[in-house]
Structure formats: C-alpha cells, structure tokens
Amino acid sequence: MSERRVVVTGLGAVTPVGNNVETMWENILAGKSGIGLVTRVNRDDFPAKVAAEVKDFDVLEYVDKKEARKMDLFTQYAVAAAKMAVADAKLTIDDSNRDDVGVWIGSGIGGMQTWEDQHTKFLEKGPRRVSPFFVPMMIPDMAAGQVSIQLGARGINSCSTTACASGANSIGDAFRAIQRGDAAYMIAGGAEAPISNMAFAGFTSAKALSTNEDPSKASRPFDKNRDGFVMGEGSGLLILETLETALERGAHIYGEIVGYGATGDAYHITAPAEGGEGAARAMQKAIDDAGIAHDEVDYVNAHGTSTDLNDKYETMAIKTVFGDHAHQLAVSSTKSMTGHLLGAAGGIEAVIAVKSIKYNIIPATTNYETPDPECDLDYVPNEARKQEVNVVMSNSLGFGGHNVALIFKKYE
Structure with a gap:
C-alpha cells in the first residue's frame, strides 16, 4: 500500500514575538526581537540576565479560569496554539471524525514552574499541602492530554520528549502516524515554559546561556562573538492531515510535509x-x-x-x-x-x-x-x-x- 501524502492545513503559535501566527510572522520578517531582561526570575541571582518571554498572554481567551488553574503554563500555551491551529484549518472536530484526530505535542521539560511551586509548598508546609493536580500539571505529556480533552480529539495521543528536538520529533512522528493510517488528522508540535529558577540555574551552571546583558545582541547565531543561547518559551503547532481529507473539505493547504529523519x-x-x-x-x-x-x-x-x-x-x-x-x-x-x-x-x-x-x-x-x-x-x-x-x-x-x-x- 502506498504511503498517504500529508499536508499542512493549519498553524497556531504563542511566542516571544507574538501570541498568534500572523503577529509572529510579521515581527520575524521585520527582524524584531522578543528578547528582553528576564522578569520571571531575579536576574541579580544569575549570570544570565535575558530571556525571550511571552508577553501579554491571557489564557482565559481559550479556557475558563477553573480549567486554567489545572494547567501549567506550557500546557496553557499548547491549548491556545491548538485552538488557533484548528480554527485556522477550519477543522470541525465532531462525532464524524474525532476518533481519527490525533494529538502529538512534545515538551522537553514539562511543568517546571509547577514542580518548583509545589516543592516549595512541600518544604514550607508539608506533604499534605501539595496539590492533587501537581503530577498531572507537571508531566510533559499533559499538553497533548489537555489539547485532546479540550478539543475532543480521541485519536492517537502522544508526546515525544527528546530535549530540544521534542517539537520536531513530535511533528515527524505525527507525520508517520498519518502515513501509516493511524490517523487522518494530527495536531502536532511542541510546547515549553521553562523560564524558572531551577531551569535558569541548571542551564547557567552548564554554561549554556548567554551572559551578554544586551537583549538586542545576546542571541547571535553563527556570529564569531556568540556566547550561548537565550532561553525562550511558547508553543508552535501544525494541523497535519491527509491530502485526501484536505481536498475533500476544501481546506487551505500551506504546504506538504515530505521528509523526516x-x-x-x-x-x-x-x-x-x-x-x-x-x-x-x-x-x-x-x-x-x-x-x-x-x-x-x-x-x-x-x-x-x-x-x-x-x-x-x-x-x-x-x-x-x-x-x-x-x-x-x-x-x-x-x-x-x-x-x-x-x-x-x-x-x-x-x-x-x-x-x-x-x-x-x-x-x-x-x-x-x-x-x-x-x-x-x-x-x-x-x-x-x-x-x-x-x-x-x-x-x-x-x-x-x-x-x-x-x-x-x-x-x-
């Protein structure tokens, strides 16, 4: 049986340079940076002073307050990006197709801030005060899990955790799932919210982060004077689907995914x-x-x-x-x-x-x-x-x- 062709029909993003795809794209083309002095940690405690933080994100545009409180920030980013991508693809998920809509969202670290907050509570107030939502908020697969729940997607549901390759692996693995017939549609990509004291401490101890204090120059790939990466956060997701379903429903096709190594x-x-x-x-x-x-x-x-x-x-x-x-x-x-x-x-x-x-x-x-x-x-x-x-x-x-x-x- 020949492998099915897989196309991209929807895009969603929450990023340091914009909380939707169009804003992100316009700023990228204009060369605008999302990097600034870090605010999530006390920068006086760390040799690295800058980060690429998401600004002005309001999760309540996508879920109600009760649901949001059960999600770490990385999951909130993923749910927002997923809802944008599904809307962009004009994909209706209902009883006619929900079992054939899968989710594959990677995260390298998962709920780091949730872990820090709950560990502090454990040390200060004891184990009885740890939230019952601690584990399901922290684990890296919960972005995929919550997107599935929020959208009613009941197909294959997974998470590739391969450090900084997690999002790309998840897209490649989702591509394979469609090719081999495990799903007709996949919501795929990555989500991360790592800007926390422990993550900052770990990466600075590993001497991986830039110590350049100028946000406009700290991230300088391929430049001779580069001195480390700048930590960022957000989520980027694609709607992948078979060419057949895309044509059947008259979907807008951005392009085709053809290779994964x-x-x-x-x-x-x-x-x-x-x-x-x-x-x-x-x-x-x-x-x-x-x-x-x-x-x-x-x-x-x-x-x-x-x-x-x-x-x-x-x-x-x-x-x-x-x-x-x-x-x-x-x-x-x-x-x-x-x-x-x-x-x-x-x-x-x-x-x-x-x-x-x-x-x-x-x-x-x-x-x-x-x-x-x-x-x-x-x-x-x-x-x-x-x-x-x-x-x-x-x-x-x-x-x-x-x-x-x-x-x-x-x-x-």
Whole structure:
C-alpha cells in the first residue's frame, strides 16, 4: 500500500514575538526581537540576565479560569496554539471524525514552574499541602492530554520528549502516524515554559546561556562573538492531515510535509557529536525520505542556538550533506529573534518553515555582525530575503544526542 501524502492545513503559535501566527510572522520578517531582561526570575541571582518571554498572554481567551488553574503554563500555551491551529484549518472536530484526530505535542521539560511551586509548598508546609493536580500539571505529556480533552480529539495521543528536538520529533512522528493510517488528522508540535529558577540555574551552571546583558545582541547565531543561547518559551503547532481529507473539505493547504529523519549521536549527554556527524545523518535521512535531490532544498531553518559547538558543527553537517550546494543554500536561525524555545523550538520553526514556502520569504539571522571562519555559509544576515522557496529543511538537535530534520515542500 502506498504511503498517504500529508499536508499542512493549519498553524497556531504563542511566542516571544507574538501570541498568534500572523503577529509572529510579521515581527520575524521585520527582524524584531522578543528578547528582553528576564522578569520571571531575579536576574541579580544569575549570570544570565535575558530571556525571550511571552508577553501579554491571557489564557482565559481559550479556557475558563477553573480549567486554567489545572494547567501549567506550557500546557496553557499548547491549548491556545491548538485552538488557533484548528480554527485556522477550519477543522470541525465532531462525532464524524474525532476518533481519527490525533494529538502529538512534545515538551522537553514539562511543568517546571509547577514542580518548583509545589516543592516549595512541600518544604514550607508539608506533604499534605501539595496539590492533587501537581503530577498531572507537571508531566510533559499533559499538553497533548489537555489539547485532546479540550478539543475532543480521541485519536492517537502522544508526546515525544527528546530535549530540544521534542517539537520536531513530535511533528515527524505525527507525520508517520498519518502515513501509516493511524490517523487522518494530527495536531502536532511542541510546547515549553521553562523560564524558572531551577531551569535558569541548571542551564547557567552548564554554561549554556548567554551572559551578554544586551537583549538586542545576546542571541547571535553563527556570529564569531556568540556566547550561548537565550532561553525562550511558547508553543508552535501544525494541523497535519491527509491530502485526501484536505481536498475533500476544501481546506487551505500551506504546504506538504515530505521528509523526516531522526538519529542519535551515541556520543555525549550535552555536546553534539564531532563534526555534526549525527545531525548530518538525520538530514540525509530526511532527504532520502522525501525522495528529492540535494539541490532542490532552497532554505535550511537551522537549529542555530548561538552556542559555540552547535553552530560550528551544524555548519559542518550542512556542508557534509549538501556538498557544493551548501554554499547556494540560504541558512538562517530565527532563534536570533525568538530565543531558544527548547522543546517548542521545532514546532515554532516548522510554522516559520511553512510560512516561508507559502510567501517565498526567508527570515534573517539577526545580530550577525562578525563572521566566524568556521561558520561560512549564507546565513541571510540581518534582513529577510524575498526569493522563490519550494523546499525547506528544518533542523532540531537536543541534549542526549537527538537529531531531527523535517522537510516541507510547496504543494503541487
């Protein structure tokens, strides 16, 4: 039996650069940053001073207060993004299809703030004062669980937790679920709300966060003076469905997902494999899965974290896979504006990839000032570029050696 074609018909996003897809996209194209001085923690306690926080988010636009109190912030972001995506797809979920609508939303950390709040309560007031909602608010799969409950989607329901590759893995796994016939529709992507004392402490202790105190320059992927990533938060989700159902209901088709590659480094708990070897294999697997030639790829939305090893090794991986074509590719990291949304990064960046195809515009890598001889590709510096975009690869890499590449293509 031939595999079913899978298209993207809806988009939803809550991000540091906008609480809906259109605002996010406009700000990304304008090069506007969502990074500022961190407010969720006391910045005097940490060497890192900046973060990419979501602003002016009101969960009560999407759920009532009683339901919202049972959700960690990462779940609230996911529910909001899911409702936006379903509305954008004009997808009605009812008794005629609900068993064929699945949810696959990844999160790298889950309810970190809930864990901190309840642990403090445990220490100060004892175990009897810990909330009965503590566990179901904290666990990373609850974004998928709550989206299913809120929307009545009763198909396959899952969560890929693969650190910063979680959102991309979830989209790839949802793509496979539709291909093999486990669902006709999937709500897929990632959600994260990690800006808390413990997460900030952990990442600063690992020397992963930028200590640049200037929010306008702290996230500078591929720049010689990069010094770490900027923590972000939010959710990015896609509605994936079979081409057949999309055509039957006259859905607007943003593009087609055609390739998914995933590998493991088997190397180190935090550092990428030397030379980006694992990332290169994931990219090649995605190209093979898509059945396309290397020179058909127009744009790579890079993982591009603004850390020394990631940017250098991802550049090497791109050159390994694409050979001479690597220098004709446009490569950019939108983390320069959104910060790094950890497990939600792959979801947000998939939305951006699809928008790039739809509108033939490639977002810039902002804050790019000083070229690094070890990062020598076309990073679309500082200004978005208008050009024909038919095929986009979106990369996501995570602690533990998780590597994911997704390929989206203009629908024909």
